[in-house]
Amino acid sequence: GENVEQHPSTLSVQEGDSAVIKCTYSDSASNYFPWYKQELGKGPQLIIDIRSNVGEKKDQRIAVTLNKTAKHFSLHITETQPEDSAVYFCAASIQAAGNKLTFGGGTRVLVKP
Amino acid sequence: GAVVSQHPSRVICKSGTSVKIECRSLDFQATTMFWYRQFPKQSLMLMATSNEGSKATYEQGVEKDKFLINHASLTLSTLTVTSAHPEDSSFYICSARWGQGITDTQYFGPGTRLTVL
Numbered sequence: 637g638e639n640v641e642q643h644p645s646t647l648s649v650q651e652g653d654s655a656v657i658k659c660t661y662s663d664s665a666s667n668y669f670p671w672y673k674q675e676l677g678k679g680p681q682l683i684i685d686i687r688s689n690v691g692e693k694k695d696q697r698i699a700v701t702l703n704k705t706a707k708h709f710s711l712h713i714t715e716t717q718p719e720d721s722a723v724y725f726c727a728a729s730i731q732a733a734g735n736k737l738t739f740g741g742g743t744r745v746l747v748k749p
Numbered sequence: 750g751a752v753v754s755q756h757p758s759r760v761i762c763k764s765g766t767s768v769k770i771e772c773r774s775l776d777f778q779a780t781t782m783f784w785y786r787q788f789p790k791q792s793l794m795l796m797a798t799s800n801e802g803s804k805a806t807y808e809q810g811v812e813k814d815k816f817l818i819n820h821a822s823l824t825l826s827t828l829t830v831t832s833a834h835p836e837d838s839s840f841y842i843c844s845a846r847w848g849q850g851i852t853d854t855q856y857f858g859p860g861t862r863l864t865v866l
Binding site: 668670672677678679680681682685687724725731734735736737739740741742 | 753755781784791792794808844846851855856857859
């Protein structure tokens, strides 16, 4: 089955700096890659996603890139703010196979004011 | 985005009792919902896929007789933890599948914290 590795496990950045989280996946058939933000005691919130027919997607301060050949995808957060502090999860799935998500281990991001 | 609710948000029960958790899609119909379990400081682990009108599909290692799933309508799925024990204490989160094709995605509920004494 699919295996998703996520790095780093923790990331501390100064407010205003950029944060980058990287994920690799094992199943070349995976074609959907969402990113979720989870605050303490809450459910994951979808922040951005990308599909395999696109190499890059941007939404304000958040961008995601996908390299299908290398089987890795990354989340980029620019101009970080304290409210960006949370745990971020990447995931991968095969949409035609029921869209079952396999999650990475998570990255705890701390933005220091 | 689509809204998914869960009830209750927290539950504390005695060992041996059963607990039911509800997952609702509030502003859309979901033929497929998913149930996850998350232990402290760990990632989400898929327990089962809940399909409206049919039996749930469980992941390997998840006891279907212990974690009963019912998807009775297009907006409601329930997870019942039967004969709960302290090791079942966890954060249970559901998600609902929304959209089709290029809009196909999952939205998550706020989670239910289960504590078994």
